[in-house]
């Protein structure tokens with residue numbers, strides 16, 4: 001039974017790839033306004049679970065609701081419209097757009113329109129001023145103003161992660177899912193990225209993240225869910241997870 005303040009509630013979600021059960025989650029919920037981390041060994045099913053609940057892949061079974069609405073099996077753009085978004089890595093095409101244009105595209109992406117299918121000025125049909133104003137504010141917020149008119153391709157690893165977050169924030173999501181937000185980020189920038197994530201949470205955005213760095217996880221998470229072989233094997237506050245025998249055996253001990 002879900003707690004009253006759960007924003008995402010998933011039940012019996014499963015997915016196999018060629019006979020391998022990548023995900024078999026009996027129950028997982030995310031409390032509103034928290035930073036919730038999914039951890040577990042490589043191949044434990046964390047990214048697949050992200051893909052399923054955000055509508056980027058179809059499960060074999062399962063139901064899940066967001067903000068009280070059943071969104072099981074809904075396409076990604078519809079889920080995004082309800083306020084649950086995930087970040088995307090920059091593709092080659094996006095690297096040839098400017099940082100500001102990339103952030104502006106967040107508005108389009110989440111509407112389910114094909115990115116780059118039309119010149120930008122046609123896609124927005126008169127909303128471009130609002131979109132641009134909002135994108136500029138986000139570019140500033142994520143400290144990318146000096147890069148606004150540079151090609152996204154020249155961004156450092158850390159700047160890319162900031163750009164991905166800025167783009168996702170274009171739709172004012174209630175929940176944002178970050179898959180390995182620290183990957184490829186210069187250690188000197190990790191604290192600054194963490195600061196951005198914590199600030200989003202403090203302003204009321206729910207954050208779900210997958211991350212490998214245990215120091216990062218322990219320092220910023222309100223709640224930790226541990227995956228192993230597709231299933232949730234433990235969950236709790238950082239201090240409880242740190243000392244949980246099952247977790248140490250399945251993950252930390254390795």
Ligand code: ADP
Pocket residue numbers: 017020021022040041042043044045046047048049
């Ligand atoms: P994690 O993100 O925890 O490292 P994944 O969700 O990426 O784990 O993978 C879970 C399992 O599903 C792994 O065994 C992986 O090889 C498999 N898998 C994931 N995506 C696919 C796919 N598109 N096709 C085939 N197997 C996949």
Ligand code: MG
Pocket residue numbers: 046047048210
């Ligand atoms: Mg993964």
